[in-house]
């Protein structure tokens with residue numbers, strides 16, 4: 001029995017196909033989100049990898065910000081439920097999930113059985129999200145995937161005082177034109193994201209094991225800054241960006 005999860009986010013589209021709610025047979029991501037050709041491209045890639053067609057898939061669940069605009073699914077499920085299901089499947093000792101995506105951040109608390117006990121969400125503001133990092137990467141003329149490496153060799157963490165992304169961007173431009181080391185500026189950028197997200201964690205309370213999902217989990221410097229901010233070790237879920245799609249596929253399979 002094959003089940004599929006499709007997670008249509010603001011920044012990327014993810015598709016996971018699971019066999020017998022046990023084995024992942026495809027996990028594909030396209031860095032284009034809702035309103036683009038990303039969802040269809042991610043679907044095509046997953047069918048190709050799994051060597052399957054739509055008719056072979058028994059059930060499909062869609063999640064993510066763009067889920068309501070996507071037809072051809074059996075059910076739509078919230079990102080909270082899907083990240084909880086996916087993270088708990090991969091790390092059953094997970095009790096706190098931190099998901100930082102393209103335009104929001106969420107903190108989810110799980111019971112020992114993997115049920116959602118509570119959650120907090122920042123969806124009103126780009127600060128503390130992947131979008132903030134994308135804006136800063138553009139200022140630094142680099143790609144978000146290079147940001148963690150750019151922090152290497154930092155000798156201090158240059159603070160960013162603005163809580164608004166637009167003002168923070170001006171602040172970073174001023175730091176760079178004042179001749180500060182790029183590594184120190186980048187350390188401040190990562191610290192700023194960690195600070196914002198740790199505020200959300202504070203609303204829920206961190207219970208170990210703390211795990212991280214979502215695209216920003218690929219930035220190890222943000223993960224380290226979060227560990228400093230919340231004073232707990234943070235484990236990155238394998239294929240962190242795919243967690244929501246995996247959870248959707250598991251829910252589609254009846255888990």
Ligand code: ADP
Pocket residue numbers: 008009010011012013033064100101102103104129130131133134144145146214215216217218219241
């Ligand atoms: P959404 O579900 O909202 O589309 P994702 O969970 O896919 O968001 O996360 C997207 C964010 O992940 C981007 O805004 C970017 O900051 C970050 N990101 C994406 N790819 C990478 C990468 N290779 N390395 C580090 N960060 C990345």
